[in-house]
Amino acid sequence: MTEKLWIVDDDQSIRWVLQRALEKAQMDVIAFEFATDLLRQLREASEGEFPDAIISDIRMPGMDGFELINEIHKLYPDLPVIIMTAHSDMDSAMSAYESGAFEYLPKPFDINEAIELARRACASNQLPEKATDDESPITQQEIIGKSVAMQELFRTIGRLSKTSISVLITGESGTGKELVAKALHTHSPRANNTFIAINTAAIPKDLLESELFGHEKGAFTGAQAQRKGRFEQADGGTLFLDEIGDMPAELQTRLLRVLADGEFYRVGGTQPVKVDVRVVAATHQDLEQHVKNGSFREDLYHRLNVIRVQIPALRERGEDIILLLNHFLAQASKELSVDQKSLNEDVSHYLQTLNWPGNVRQLENASRWLTVMATGHEITLDDLPQDLKSSTGDTNNSWKSLLHQNMMQRLNRGDKRILDEVTPIFEAIALNAALQKTGGRKKDAADLLGWGRNTLTRKLKDLNISESTKSELDKDV
Helix, strand or coil: CCEEEEECCCCCCHHHHHHHHHHHHCEEEEECHHHHHHHHHHHCCCCHHHEEEEEECCCCCCCCCHHHHHHHHHHCCCCCCCEEEECCCCCHEEEHHHHHCEEEECCCCCCCHHHHHHHHHCCCCCCCCCCCCCCCCCCCCCCCCCCHHHHHHHHHHHHCCCCCCEEEEEEECCHHHHHHHHHHEEEEEECCCEEEEEEECCHHHHHHHHHHCCEEECCCCCCCCEECHHHHHCCCCEEEECCCCCCCCHHHHHHHHHHHCCHHHHHHHHCCEEECEEEEEEEEEHHHHHHCCCCCCHHHHHHHEEEEECCCCCCCCCCCHHHHHHHHHHHHHHCHHHHCCEEEEEHHHHHHCCCCCCCCHHHHHHHHHHHHHHHCCCEEEHCCCHHHCCCCCCCCHHHHHHHHHHHHHHHHHHCCCHHHHHHHHHHHHHHHHHHCCCCCCCHHHHHHHCCHHHHHHHHHHHHCCCCCHHHHHHCCC
């Protein structure tokens, strides 16, 4: 049976491309410019004309995508709606999912992905009816990114937004694991209850048990009163356990019991304490390897790793670097009550070539440093802190680093066929250096470069070495 798709987008080019692609995939497609027109036809449609799914833009004149999906679900709660938008940020993604969208499709989209989503939406037209009165407010999150990797992260958070399932967040240090944990809590059924975060690596081993599970009065020296631990404080809410890979073995056993039974004993206690806590754990370590070498319990690993959320490193989402920098510069200017600094073009290109081993945290710190230390309103290369400048200590690596930076700058500018321009420059520099080394002796210079004498002569002509340079160096001693 042919799937029936309706599309609404005020951008004629988007409608045309999407309709053409879906029809090529053997789907029956009707396109609308305005949401009100689609809604009117939906109300008037007979059984045979009814769509299997709808694809809608968010920002449109008149009725927007969120208003449309709300009206559609009042009439037909089971009808899948895919929301697409060019304004692909965290709030847009979460708003799409929380409004009841089947899926979120950021622009520009891959045609094959759009077709696959459309097919899945049509195939799922027997979804259970959604509640219409669940309109929890959207909390502003500082998870920023327009890259493909970040859009997938937003989608994952959206899919988990109505569950209390355990999640393991993995990613390098500084990628924003706690922000993701907070977003998972904020957009979950537990949002009105407590979110507690604890870094298990930052608390001494002897104190961590009491910190997590609390203690009774007199349980140890200094325990002058009963104290609730983090699990009790997070009852009904979410407990975020950061750096779970550093948890001592004996506490791993206690944590496993809480996850399995929902109860534990305070330190020194004899009565079990029952709690309802969603545990979100995070680590930058390879837990699978820890399991193999016996330093992390396999059964606990599987309890935590029900759903894994992988946060991309900053170097894997280079297109987000300037977006993040401008955000942090604006944030720092407000905090410090100073004018916001801006990046000149050279700085923007250069910063996108760096590896950022400290990830988003390093980027945020750099933004604060530049806000305080940059002398002018516009940030130049000279204003960068030393740790962001190329190291000149290792000549062998520094020229490669500089070449890499130059390539990235050209690519970021949109240059094409860059080797056509760069290769002659490289050869000219090498040729001049060899001639300088040999005092202008062409045969010796050719030997150093691995060329024949005729090749060197041809290169001198092809590379347009100046006549003065030629005459100076044209010595065949």
